[in-house]
């Protein structure tokens with residue numbers, strides 16, 4: 071089988087397609103023949119050497135796949151063989167085969183293509199934890215979804231709309247038409263305007279009850295300021311640190327600058343202002359697989375009920391993985407980018 075190997079830190083040329091022996095399942099494993107693999111912003115950071123949670127190089131990235139179970143280990147029911155599934159993977163998902171344990175595998179809803187199915191785990195789980203589990207968004211509340219045109223952003227919009235909250239979102243102007251059609255109440259062109267000023271004007275200076283913020287650095291300070299009383303800030307990424315770099319010394323410097331600009335939250339102002347802050351890192355939740363199973367089951371019910379609608383923007387073949395990275399870095403995607411063998 072073939073897999074996409076990150077051979078070192080660097081540009082697109084470090085991504086190599088390599089042939090390795092086919093996988094043989096251990097007793098408690100299922101082997102899935104991959105039809106589609108998710109690619110995430112973390113993969114871009116990992117390639118550049120800016121992802122602290124990434125494995126040592128050389129490594130195969132990939133947190134999520136869809137495909138068909140081809141083999142099972144001795145202690146797994148062989149009725150799984152031939153089933154169309156979605157699986158979460160702790161790396162190694164960008165390959166023609168993955169080996170996973172039963173708690174990582176979910177039956178694929180029939181109405182989704184393999185590409186759409188692979189778009190669910192990372193984007194929707196992250197958004198669900200931010201908005202429902204920790205953000206506790208209510209129907210009478212409002213939410214600002216930063217980077218609402220990205221993979222997590224579109225998933226967050228689905229979930230916030232299902233709850234019935236008023237939705238605000240920041241995105242590049244060219245994504246606004248799509249977002250309007252998708253039902254976003256207020257799109258803010260944050261690359262040509264100061265999103266804080268626009269949001270305050272739109273909300274009569276009140277702000278919003280929940281903000282999901284993957285930008286990091288000084289933006290977390292501004293997002294905190296934009297919270298209405300009883301508001302919560304969910305921090306889950308530092309995309310601003312990777313802006314315009316291919317890693318290396320400039321990348322390290324950007325990361326350092328972003329870290330310095332991060333806010334510290336003292337309990338007393340939190341208490342007196344009735345505000346909350348929290349962080350989400352999906353990659354640090356592997357020990358909570360029972361919770362993850364419940365959340366994914368809820369999201370797959372959401373597919374059946376029609377409020378989970380994964381949006382695949384573009385599909386790249388494994389051979390063209392470098393172009394997929396470039397496409398994401400150039401902010402071209404609206405929704406998810408998928409790799410197929």
Ligand SMILES: NC(=O)c1ccc[n+]([C@@H]2O[C@H](COP(=O)([O-])OP(=O)(O)OC[C@H]3O[C@@H](n4cnc5c(N)ncnc54)[C@H](OP(=O)(O)O)[C@@H]3O)[C@@H](O)[C@H]2O)c1
Nearest residue numbers: 111217220221222241242284306307309313350351352401
């Ligand atoms: N903590 C977690 O568990 C977790 C899980 C998933 C994702 N994340 C983080 O969430 C963020 C979004 O992930 P995603 O998968 O939704 O990414 P995505 O699909 O690539 O979308 C990200 C969007 O963010 C905007 N953006 C802001 N800074 C950017 C930059 N430096 N380079 C490229 N685009 C930038 C772009 O939208 P505009 O064109 O509108 O600017 C882009 O379309 C990333 O920071 C990622 O690391 C965290």
